[in-house]
Amino acid sequence: MGTVTVLLFASxxxxxxxxxxxxxxxxxxxxxxxxxxxxxxxxxxxxxxxxLMYALDEEYAREDAPVRPGSTLALxxxxxxx
Numbered sequence: 144m145g146t147v148t149v150l151l152f153a154s155x156x157x158x159x160x161x162x163x164x165x166x167x168x169x170x171x172x173x174x175x176x177x178x179x180x181x182x183x184x185x186x187x188x189x190x191x192x193x194x195l196m197y198a199l200d201e202e203y204a205r206e207d208a209p210v211r212p213g214s215t216l217a218l219x220x221x222x223x224x225x
Contacts, residue, residue, distance in 0.1 A: 144168060145212020149181055151188075152219050159185040168212050174199060175206035177216055194221050 149164040156162040197204045198217040
């Protein structure tokens with residue numbers, strides 16, 4: 144078992160009060176499973192889950208993508224700008 148670094152951006156970081164987490168990683172864990180553990184720790188993030196995007200090791204990823212030990216997973220809420 145290794146660890147995964149989880150980065151929170153924009154409103155997620157504001158709601159959680161942190162931009163970075165280190166979590167133990169269970170073998171065979173997916174992006175969605177890691178996200179669910181973050182939401183269990185910070186329930187105030189739950190409303191954002193349906194619109195989140197994910198980047199795994201700096202490449203966009205789907206919920207079912209496997210997460211390897213030592214990976215970095217970014218949880219990215221929708222952003223707007225002009």
